[in-house]
Amino acid sequence: MSKKNLIGLIVLIAFLLVIPRFFGNPYYLGVLVWSGLYSLICMGLSLFMGYCGQISLGQAGFYALGAYGSGILTARFGFEPWPALAVALVACVILALGVGLPTLRLKGHYLAMATLGFGVIIYVVADADPFGLTGGPSGFSGIPKLSVFGLALNDELRWYYFVWATVLIFLFFLLNLVNSRVGRALRSIHGGETAAKAMGVNVAKYKTQAFLLSAAMASVAGSFYAHYVGFVNPEPFNLELSIHLVTMVVIGGVTNLWGAIAGTVLLTVLTEGFRTFFKEYRLLFDGLILVVIMLLFAEGLFLGAAKKVAALVARASCLRSRRRPGASTHSTGNPEAAS
Amino acid sequence: MDPSTILQYTFAGIKIGGIYAMVALGFNIIYNTTGIINFAQGEFVMLGGMFMVTFSRIMPLGAAFPIAVLAVVIVGCFLERATIWPARNGSVISLIMITIGGSLLLKGLAMKVWGKSSFPLRHFSSEEPIKILEATIQPQTLWIISVLLLVVIVLALFFKFTLTGKAMRACAANRPAASLCGISVDRLVLLSFALSAGIGAVAGIVITPVTLVNYTCGSMYALKGFAAAVLGGLGISTGAVVGGLTIGLMECYGAALPFQGASSYKDGIALLVLLIFLCAKPSGIFGRAAISELKRF
Structure with missing residues (x-):
């Protein structure tokens, strides 16, 4: 780990510890919990987009799989939360493999469109409820709270610490990954796929691994979501969210994990702060951000x-x-x- | 299943498949000149329907049709000049991101202009179903088929016999070479956006009487049109038509499968076909792998 990243991590930890002293209000902490959940997804997405040069428009689908998986297993089948999270995670990764394996060998847009379709279909299935499990458009509740080492996460402050601790762990892991052998391989893919191939880098393998990692992180965030809110319905997991997540990553700069977190927190706080505005203009805002940043600030x-x-x-x-x-x-x- | 039911599903499949074919044609035109997939293609379909609904309130359908198409063509040209043209030297991933942004902008604007509700449009001719061999066919289906045929014939003539059409084919075959021959690739990119916006609009106009239109309906058309384009071979016009009809038929037969909830999986079929084809033969039915290797993305 480079010195810069280490200092960054220390500053971030200090920052995170100080924040509750000033913004102890559950509402503000709630916004930060959301920022943390989205950060988890966006870090994975940033690794995948930034280093593999691919776009996934289906992260909301993986997020939904985690949420529905955990929710259904705990509320309907009496699973404990942690095993449920693991089962949902494995299911999500297998599905991601099904989407990624055929498309990642190929050039370009195939994955973008296939993931877009994947997200849309997860939404449609959750909404149509063909097996009587998802509760259809109105969703279902009764998802138990999560507890960590015997400590029940029953208020915003605990959730805040828990989610951001998870973000830090993943951030630490990803920063190490980027600076490792795998990371160098990923960066070589980013630099030039043909050149990377010529140097003996198994491009398709690394791309698939990065994609699966991003799907897994979205699934974990989804499981946390289910336990945090205690209720799941299809509405939040639409295509707009997938694109919103891509926008968050793009704002921060696609090849920058720190940027992904910064962009996520910025957009989440903005969306929450100007709730009525974003309810009407979120599509326009996201579209404008994507176009303007791509044109002006790559x-x-x-x-x-x-x-x-x-x-x-x-x-x-x-x-x-x-x-x-x-x-x-x-x-x-x-x-x-x-x- | 008795033959008349099968025939009934076939009509339904051709109806929706014709729309997918037109969307796939739109994808191909832009893909051939620029090498990118335009994620805003579905929004052209949606805008076609929306403009048609609006104009049909104040004028007869025959007059509203060309004006609605023209309106979408103008939107397409504007989109190209405002977002694609400034980034023409950028990487493909940034261009794709820009078309995604463009599709959001169009969707967001449509939501502001027309609101969130779905709009109906009256059928082009009578709604009296026509009986063919024990099955019935809506006159609107015949409209869709004839419009698709017309679009295909006009496009074929355009690409085969006009100088601009030939230039576009040259550009598709080899962009730098076309540019060296004095073809203004810049202008062709604009034209290809205009053309595919127009075709998308036509598709949206003819399908709206059957399915209604609202601001979100574009992405589904884009996804299925893309699956159709891949199925037939990206960039190949014959492939787009065959692929579109195939996916439409598979969807309708799939919805008739005798198991619980089959109709709610209908939307998944296109994706499944897409994934299977990408596994088995990524260059599509009519494509050749060697050609797709040469593409920029």
Whole structure:
């Protein structure tokens, strides 16, 4: 793990520990729990999108599988929450394998469209309820609370710590992964698929693994969702959510795990803060963000905007030094960024 | 199952399959000139239906039809100029992301303009079913079939005999070479968006009397049209028509299967076909693997 990432992790942990002192209100903590759940999904998605150059438009489907799997097994079949989570996870990964195996060997859009279809179909099946398990459009409740080491997660603060602890564990794991042999292979795929293949990297295998990991993380988040809310219905798991998740990743910059978390928290807080606005304009907002960021800030809003600003500063100071002959030619900004 | 029931399902399959075929044609046109899959293709279908519903309130259907198509063509051109053109040198993944963003924008705008409810449209001619061999066929189905035929014939003539059509085929075969021959690829990309927006709109207009239209209906058409395009071989027009009709028929026969909840799995069939074909023969029925290897994405 690089020093930068280690410092980042320490700062994040300190930040997370301090937040409840200032925002102890259950409502604010709830928003942060949601941010944490989405962060879990978006970290996996970021790994997959950023390093494999693929788009998954079905993360809401995997999220739904986790939620329905955990919900149905615990509420209807009397499973304990943790084994239920494991069963849902395995089922989700198997289904992801079914979608990913045929499409990831191929070029491009096939996976995007297949995952889109997958998400839509999970939604349709949950809504139509062919086996009398999902409760149809109105869903079902009675999902028990989760407990960790005998400690029941029965208030927002505990959920906050629990979800963000999970996020940190996964973040630590993913940061290590990115800087490992596997990570180097993934980055080589990102750099150029043909070149990676020529170097002996099994591109299809790594892509499939990254895809399965992203599906598994979405499933875990879904299981937490079911236990956190105690109620599951199809409405939240629509196609819009899948695209919203992609938007969160794109805002932060696709190849940046930190960016994925930052983008997720930003969008979740914004969506919650301007609830009435987003109820009407979420589609337009997401569409605009995707288009604008792809056109202007390919590296994500934070890094891209920072570079743009640095370039502007550099250019401004350049102009200033040109106007005053004899002044120092050193600029405060990054001169390379200006070119 | 007796023959007349089978015939009945066949009519239903051809009806919806004709729509998928038109969506697949739209995918192919843009794919051939740009090498990207336009995720906003389904939104063109939805917009066609929406504009038609609006215009049909103030004018006869015959007049509303071309105006609605024109409106969607303008939207398509605008979408291309505003989002695809500025990113034309970007990577394919960013272009796809942009078409996804574009589809959201169109969907979001449609929701603001027309609201969240579903709209009906009156049938083009009488709703009196016609009896054929013990089965009945709605006149609207005949409309859909004839419109599909017309679209296919016009497209075939366009690609075969006009200079622009030939240029588009050249662009599909080899983009840099076409550009070196003095073909303005830029303008062809715009034209391909206009064309596929138009075809999408036509599909949306003819299906709306049967299925209603609301702002979310586009993604399902896009998914199934894409499955149809892959089934026939991405980029191949004959393949799009065969693929579309096949998927439509499979859906309708699948819904008739005698097990519980079969009709709710109907929507899954297209995806299943897509996955099976991608496993077995990714280049589709009419495609050749060597050609798809050469594509940019």
